[in-house]
Amino acid sequence: MNGTLPKKQASELWTRFRAANNHFFERLKVHIATQQATAGSPGTPASPEDLLARKRALAERAEALMSVPPQEAIHQAKALQAEWKQVGTVRGEESDRIWQRFMVACDKIFELSALEYHLRKRVGGEAATSPAERARFRASTLRELLKDDQQELEVLRDNLDKLSPSAANDAFRQMLQTKIRSFERKIRTKNDLIALFSQQAQAAS
Known part of the structure; x- marks a missing residue:
């Protein structure tokens, strides 16, 4: 305040500024809390939507392993399975569909790894x-x-x-x-x- 505004107008402007400031920080707190829940922050339970999003991302990563060499892909698939177990339980048809995607993708990686192992051991190569x-x-x-x-x-x-x-x-x-x-x-x-x-x-x- 530079003293050139009438006291009443300056007070009104200050009140509006504080209200806008408080609104901004309240929204920031909500955003941070949401990010912490998505990241699995201890003590902050994630919503079913967050858990489904994580599981969907794991299914997509498992499906993408089809383009990775089998020996590397199988290690990554096992790591993804370990991550999956760390995600909380979600019930419902959507969760079941994501689980099916994830399971099928991992099964393919394991079968491809077994195939490559069989081919390496095969007489004549x-x-x-x-x-x-x-x-x-x-x-x-x-x-x-x-x-x-x-x-x-x-x-x-x-x-x-x-x-x-x-x-x-x-x-x-x-x-x-x-x-x-x-x-x-x-x-x-x-x-x-x-x-x-x-x-x-x-x-x-």
Whole structure:
């Protein structure tokens, strides 16, 4: 205040300035609190929307690993799985859809890593040189591995069908059901990768 304004006008201006100043800092406090919740600040519970956003970001990062070399991708996928466990629980259809995305993406990375390991150990190695040949070779190798998975799945299902409904078999039944679900996922993932490599081979031809 330079003393040239009437006292009443100066007071009004000061009041308006304080109100605007307080409004600004109140909004800043809300913004900081939101950022802390999003970052998982201790003692500040994140909202379901924040948790879904984090999980969605993890799913996108897992899907992006398809363009990373398998040996590096598998380490990153495991790190993402560890991050996922640190995010709070969110219930609902959207959360389930994000979980499916994340799970499918990680499954593909693990299957690709297993495929590359199999190819390195294979007698004669990989003779294919062009991108189209490499893609076709991987698709055909996955088809071979898929047959083993399908046979194993049939055995597991047969064992489950023959298992007595006795309560004494509950633990063994649960183990069989868990293995069946695991092989069903492996088969779906291999089929997805076969389709992907087939498209790549066609595009590169």
